Amino acid sequence: MSTVADSANQDVAAIKRQISQTLRLRLKERGVTLASLARDTGTSRTAIRRVLDGRNTSITLNTLVRTAQSVGYRIHLTMEPTIDLIETVEAPPEVEPTMAELGRALDQLPGR
Numbered sequence: 001m002s003t004v005a006d007s008a009n010q011d012v013a014a015i016k017r018q019i020s021q022t023l024r025l026r027l028k029e030r031g032v033t034l035a036s037l038a039r040d041t042g043t044s045r046t047a048i049r050r051v052l053d054g055r056n057t058s059i060t061l062n063t064l065v066r067t068a069q070s071v072g073y074r075i076h077l078t079m080e081p082t083i084d085l086i087e088t089v090e091a092p093p094e095v096e097p098t099m100a101e102l103g104r105a106l107d108q109l110p111g112r
Contacts, residue, residue, distance in 0.1 A: 023051065034048050
C-alpha cells in the first residue's frame with residue numbers, strides 16, 4: 001500500500017526532472033554557463049548544479065524561481081484538491097423519471 005509520503009516523493013521527483021530538463025535545454029540554447037547563471041541569480045555554482053540535477057530535490061523554491069527567471073521562464077505553482085472518498089448515493093424516487101430520460105438521451109448521442 002502506497003503512503004502519502006511515497007506519492008508525494010514520486011510527484012516531487014517527476015516535477016524536478018521536468019524542471020531540470022527544461023532549464024538545461026534553455027541554458028544550452030542560450031549558451032549560458034554555470035558561472036554566469038550563478039552570478040545572475042546571486043547564488044553558487046553548486047546551487048545551480050542542484051537545480052539542474054533532475055535527481056536532486058533538495059533545492060529552495062527561491063533558488064529555483066531565480067534560476068528560471070534568469071533564463072526567461074516564470075514558474076507557476078498550482079494546487080488541486082484530491083478526492084478522499086467517493087460514496088454511492090441513491091437518487092430520490094422523484095428524480096428517477098428524469099434520470100431515465102437523461103440516460104435515453106445519452107444513449108442517442110453519437111460515439112466519440
